[in-house]
Amino acid sequence: KAGVTQTPRYLIKTRGQQVTLSCSPISGHRSVSWYQQTPGQGLQFLFEYFSETQRNKGNFPGRFSGRQFSNSRSEMNVSTLELGDSALYLCASSWRGQNQETQYFGPGTRLLVL
Amino acid sequence: KQEVTQIPAALSVPEGENLVLNCSFTDSAIYNLQWFRQDPGKGLTSLLLIQSSQREQTSGRLNASLDKSSGRSTLYIAASQPGDSATYLCAVYNFNKFYFGSGTKLNVKP
Numbered sequence: 001k002a003g004v005t006q007t008p009r010y011l012i013k014t015r016g017q018q019v020t021l022s023c024s025p026i027s028g029h030r031s032v033s034w035y036q037q038t039p040g041q042g043l044q045f046l047f048e049y050f051s052e053t054q055r056n057k058g059n060f061p062g063r064f065s066g067r068q069f070s071n072s073r074s075e076m077n078v079s080t081l082e083l084g085d086s087a088l089y090l091c092a093s094s095w096r097g098q099n100q101e102t103q104y105f106g107p108g109t110r111l112l113v114l
Numbered sequence: 115k116q117e118v119t120q121i122p123a124a125l126s127v128p129e130g131e132n133l134v135l136n137c138s139f140t141d142s143a144i145y146n147l148q149w150f151r152q153d154p155g156k157g158l159t160s161l162l163l164i165q166s167s168q169r170e171q172t173s174g175r176l177n178a179s180l181d182k183s184s185g186r187s188t189l190y191i192a193a194s195q196p197g198d199s200a201t202y203l204c205a206v207y208n209f210n211k212f213y214f215g216s217g218t219k220l221n222v223k224p
Contacts, residue, residue, distance in 0.1 A: 004157075033212075043203065043214035056210045090157050102148070105157035 004106035012112045018079040021109045025072050025093030032074040037088040086113045116141045120215035135189040135218045137204035142182045145207040149189050152201045194222045
């Protein structure tokens, strides 16, 4: 079974731009969660989507949004990028949801905002 | 708000040594606790998941324990190997989200 894939793996943007990151979960998994990892704040939960609906949300500003498609693939969008958005963005998938079972993580997308 | 702390932040041991990594959390009303491993520049790999009703889980050379009442978990690694070198993170699930610790960076010297 293929693992969780994330595209692109690396991205460089400038302040004020917007960015869209993509995550393809393991086949059959209906839950996709997104996380931001920075050296200063560590790993922080962004949001979880389950069967195309946002089920949970972390404490991030509205510039961070996401969606999930009928094939469970998910995208995360960050608008009006700030320098502090530079981070490793990880997505994770599971069949029943992050509260039920082990999550499988993708390799991440490393975003650098200049 | 839940806070998760991991001590020590870094650990260096010779190959073959048994070691313990610690994780503490402030709110004991957790749903489950997971231990993850992260290699440099990579995503996370789940090692062990302990449900709130369980006391411990074992997988190979790894054993994780959970004491909800004291807000603590330990990850025991037996007979450490250089391939165990990585950052180990614990995460607790409650209030509908995961809260991660900052991790323990482990270096196992050959």
